[in-house]
Structure formats: C-alpha cells, structure tokens
Amino acid sequence: xxxxxxxxxxxxxxxxxxxxxxxxxxxxxxxxxxxxxxxxxxxxxxxxxxxxxxxxxxxxxxxxxxxxxxxxxxxxxxxxxxxxxxxxxxxxxxxxxxxxx
Amino acid sequence: xxxxxxxxxxxxxxxxxxxxxxxxxxxxxxxxxxxxxxxxxxxxxxxxxxxxxxxxxxxxxxxxxxxxxxxxxxxxxxxxxxxxxxxxxxxxxxxxxxxxxxxxxxxxxxxxxxxxxxxxxxxxxxxxxxxxxxxxxxxxxxxxxxxxxxxxxxxxxxxxxxxx
Numbered sequence: 001x002x003x004x005x006x007x008x009x010x011x012x013x014x015x016x017x018x019x020x021x022x023x024x025x026x027x028x029x030x031x032x033x034x035x036x037x038x039x040x041x042x043x044x045x046x047x048x049x050x051x052x053x054x055x056x057x058x059x060x061x062x063x064x065x066x067x068x069x070x071x072x073x074x075x076x077x078x079x080x081x082x083x084x085x086x087x088x089x090x091x092x093x094x095x096x097x098x099x100x101x
Numbered sequence: 102x103x104x105x106x107x108x109x110x111x112x113x114x115x116x117x118x119x120x121x122x123x124x125x126x127x128x129x130x131x132x133x134x135x136x137x138x139x140x141x142x143x144x145x146x147x148x149x150x151x152x153x154x155x156x157x158x159x160x161x162x163x164x165x166x167x168x169x170x171x172x173x174x175x176x177x178x179x180x181x182x183x184x185x186x187x188x189x190x191x192x193x194x195x196x197x198x199x200x201x202x203x204x205x206x207x208x209x210x211x212x213x214x215x216x217x218x219x220x221x222x223x224x225x226x227x228x229x230x231x232x233x234x235x236x237x238x239x240x241x242x243x244x245x246x247x248x249x250x251x252x253x254x255x256x257x258x259x260x261x262x263x264x265x
Contacts (some may be wrong), residue, residue, distance in 0.1 A: 002103060003103050003104055003107045003147070006210060006211075007107060007111075008144065008148065009210045010207065010210055011111045011114065011115070011144075013203060013206035013207055013210055014115055014118075014203070015114060015115070015118050015137075016206065017199050017200075017202055017203040017206065018115070018118040018119060018121075018122055018199075019118070019122075020195075020199055020202060021122060021195050021196065021199040022118075022121065022122035024192065024194075024195035024198070024199075025122070025192045025193075025195045025196075026122070027186070028127055030127050030169065030172060030173055030176070031121070031122075031127055031130050033169070034121055034130055034131065034134050034169060035121065035122060037134065037161075037165070038118055038121065038134065038137065041137070041138065041141050041161070044141075044153075045141055045144060045145075048145055048148050048150050048153060049148060051150075052148050052149060052150075057150075057230040057231060057234060058234060058238075060150050060152070060153050060230075060231055060234075061231060061234045061235060061238075061239050063150075063153055064153070064156065064231065064235065065239075065242060065243075065246060067156060067157075067160050067161070068246045068249065068250065069246075069249065070161075070165070071160060071164065071165060071250070071253075072249050072250055072252075072253035073253075074165050074168055074169070075168065075253050075254070075257050076253050076256050076257055076260070078168055078169070078172045079256070079257040079260040079261045080260060081172065081176070082172060082175065082176065082260075082261060083260050083261065085176050091176055094187075094188065
C-alpha cells in the first residue's frame with residue numbers, strides 16, 4: 001500500500017510551476033531567490049521519486065550533490081544582493097539594469 | 102492511510118508555496134518556505150529516504166533559511182513591492198505562461214503509464230546506502246563538492262568585504 005511515484009512527480013510539477021511564477025511576478029530579489037529554492041526542491045523530490053521507482057539509491061546521491069550546490073549558490077547569491085544593496089540603496093529588480101545595453 | 106498522509110502533506114507543501122509567492126512580506130515568505138521544506142522532508146521520509154529527510158531539515162531548514170532570514174533582517178525590504186508597478190501587464194503574463202508550463206509538465210509525467218515500480222523493493226535510503234555510493238562511485242564529485250564549498254566561502258568573503 002504505497003503511494004505511486006507519479007503522485008510525487010505530479011506534486012513536484014505543481015511546486016516547480018509555482019516557483020517559476022514566483023520568480024516572474026515578484027519584484028524583491030530575495031523572494032525570487034526563495035522561489036528558485038522552491039524549484040530546486042521540486043526537482044529534488046522528482047529525483048527521489050524516480051530513484052524509488054528504479055530501485056537504487058543513486059537518485060538520492062544526486063540530490064545530496066544538489067543540496068551542496070544549492071548551499072553554495074545561496075551563500076554567493078545573498079552576498080551579491082547585499083553588495084548591490086550597499087551600492088544602490090534600493091532592492092527592486094527593476095532598477096538593476098546596469099548590465100543591459 | 103498512506104494516501105491520506107500523502108495528500109495532507111502535499112496540500113501543506115502547495116499551500117505554503119503559494120503563500121511564499123503571493124504574500125508581500127518577505128519574512129512571511131521565508132517562514133512559508135520553511136514549512137514547505139519541512140513537508141518535503143516528510144515526503145522524503147515516506148519515499149524511504151531517511152538520510153535525505155534529515156539532511157533537508159538540517160541543511161535547508163536550518164542553514165540556508167537562517168541565511169535567508171539574516172539577509173532579510175539586514176536589508177529590511179518591503180518598500181520595493183508597494184507603490185505602482187509600471188510593468189504589471191508583463192508580470193501578469195506569467196500566469197498563462199505558468200499554466201502552459203504546468204500543462205506541458207503534466208503531459209510529460211502523465212504519458213508514462215508504466216507505474217510498475219510499486220513492487221520493486223524500496224532501496225535502502227539510510228546513511229549506509231548513501232555513504233556506500235558517495236565513497237565509491239561518486240567519490241570524485243564528492244571531493245569536488247568540498248572544493249566548491251571552499252570556493253563559495255572565499256567568494257562570499259571577497260564580496261561582503263567592505264571597500265577600503
């Protein structure tokens with residue numbers, strides 16, 4: 001009596017879509033960052049679900065690496081956001097057009 | 102019973118994700134994200150991945166979210182999402198685009214009607230199984246992870262340093 005994997009993958013699709021919408025509709029870079037974390041977690045959930053279907057723990061090892069990379073990414077990204085805030089005194093992504101030609 | 106537990110936890114995950122995206126307050130968003138990460142940890146547990154469930158709680162809900170809350174406290178956001186939004190029509194375009202993406206994802210997921218994996222004996226997801234993989238087959242990526250974390254730490258120190 002186990003819940004089939006497709007339910008988990010469907011839930012992961014729902015969470016991934018919410019994360020994509022969050023990245024697009026929000027103006028605060030911190031919330032956009034948190035939505036990216038949401039997408040990473042949705043992908044992780046799908047990986048674990050597929051791993052159970054295949055029947056070996058390789059998917060879980062991949063999720064472990066994703067977690068490590070996400071930790072590094074969050075640290076660097078938040079440092080960049082803090083630096084931008086220190087330079088510009090504002091925190092809206094609409095103001096950050098410095099790299100647009 | 103297993104189904105009921107799954108649906109309760111899945112509803113918690115979806116509701117907290119929506120709360121993160123829809124609430125204006127960034128601190129509320131961070132707390133919603135903690136609920137979401139915790140419910141995903143519960144789902145890992147039901148999938149038989151005990152090690153990942155605990156790693157999720159410790160790494161994500163512990164370390165990463167502390168970093169987020171700390172950044173929110175330092176930056177004191179909240180003013181940038183009040184006031185008129187000159188690009189509102191473009192932002193609202195995200196809803197049909199997201200719906201389209203969702204339909205595509207469900208189409209891909211729903212295509213495989215195999216579903217025969219239920220009788221496969223669940224792979225042990227404990228520390229033993231993961232460690233056996235990490236220290237044999239994935240040894241090189243595992244060592245690279247430490248280099249990556251060191252590089253991230255040095256980069257953060259460089260970025261956050263005050264200009265003299």
